[in-house]
Amino acid sequence: MTKIAFVGAGNMGGAVARRLATGDHDVHVFDLDPSAVERCVRAGATAAASAEAAVKDAAVVITSLPLPDHVRSVWADLAPRLTDGAIAVDVSTIDPATADALTEPLDETGHAFVHCALGKTPAAAEEGAIPLFVGGPAKAVKALRPLLDRMGDKTYDFGTPAAAAMFKLVSNMIGMTNVAVLAEGYALARRAGIEPDMFSEALRDTGAFSFQSDVRLPWIVAEDYAPRFGAALAAKDVRLAVDSAARWGIPTPVASQGLAQLVSAVAHGYGSEDVVAVHKLVAPAAETEERP
Structure with a gap:
């Protein structure tokens, strides 16, 4: 079973992590709030002691964080720790400048970056009834299709992470x-x-x-x-x-x-x-x- 790391389990991120965990995916979750992690564990996810532990050997790494500054900081720390070929995904709400700032350095280290913005509400996300606004390399988006189909009911491909953001x-x-x-x-x-x-x-x-x-x-x-x-x-x-x-x-x-x-x-x-x-x-x- 493919390991998926999920860093950030707030209202929306936690709903998506739980949705993936209940779909027979091996989801490892880290959040600064232990209670947020526990809610995901009850849905079938595995708690990670740190973000670094979550991403170890993960084929897909997903972040869901409050602010663009948080997204930049976390990925600056995580990028060197990704396993070979791992796909980097962010589902936070960020600006195009942040999406561009993440795309190039991740690409230089051999990791495709896909931005996947989420629509509607956490309640809808729990049911997989949300639209996904995706942008990234076509090959990476295709590889993510099983996860995207579990996360939402419709995917809109905007081509680039910045456009999706x-x-x-x-x-x-x-x-x-x-x-x-x-x-x-x-x-x-x-x-x-x-x-x-x-x-x-x-x-x-x-x-x-x-x-x-x-x-x-x-x-x-x-x-x-x-x-x-x-x-x-x-x-x-x-x-x-x-x-x-x-x-x-x-x-x-x-x-x-x-x-x-x-x-x-x-x-x-x-x-x-x-x-x-x-x-x-x-x-x-x-x-x-x-x-x-």
């Missing part, structure tokens, strides 16, 4: 900005006396309905801010997208305003809560004023 940022830029305006719309509807069930049902029959309306509006209505995708991570992703756009001379005024709202949520102490916590920024006035 950028698409994920664009997706999150649009999606997280949508969450911010969805929260504002819901607050306005409540101020007008529209009941939550009516708002949700009627919105479904309009052009305003979206994936965020389907998945996150119920959480906003229930004031359920449990962290699935934290506001701080959402702010990070939109910042990376806006920053990349600025470097390329592409204006993003709407996304920039969405980023400001996400940063405000973090500044108010909601960074570790789900991104729907942006609702708290607009809900107090809307809920306490007398409705017509």
Whole structure:
């Protein structure tokens, strides 16, 4: 059985590691949080004492880390330790510059680098019901196909790691900005006396309905801010997208305003809560004023 190393088992990474472990893959997991590793072990993975121990003799090494800086630092340490022919895979949300920075040095040491950004939510990842946005050498992507088929239900090949990374940022830029305006719309509807069930049902029959309306509006209505995708991570992703756009001379005024709202949520102490916590920024006035 082929050994797979998985470094980083947070909300999304842990879900993917467990998905692979339940598919008869030999998955060795390391994370700084022992409880995250234990959840993977219960799904059939093997705990690794360190990242170095995880990657030893692994044919595929996968990282899932919070920030591009973490990704660069971890791969700088792991690259010299990879076994001959091992494929390097990152499923973190990173910027194109980071993807490019990883591609060349890994290639120089004989290791193909594939970026595989993940769509949707951790709950969907547990079921393998997520889209995968992949970029890397065709031969490596083909070799990874059995793993990709287990991880997700559809794979989009963008050719290069940088293109795959950028698409994920664009997706999150649009999606997280949508969450911010969805929260504002819901607050306005409540101020007008529209009941939550009516708002949700009627919105479904309009052009305003979206994936965020389907998945996150119920959480906003229930004031359920449990962290699935934290506001701080959402702010990070939109910042990376806006920053990349600025470097390329592409204006993003709407996304920039969405980023400001996400940063405000973090500044108010909601960074570790789900991104729907942006609702708290607009809900107090809307809920306490007398409705017509």
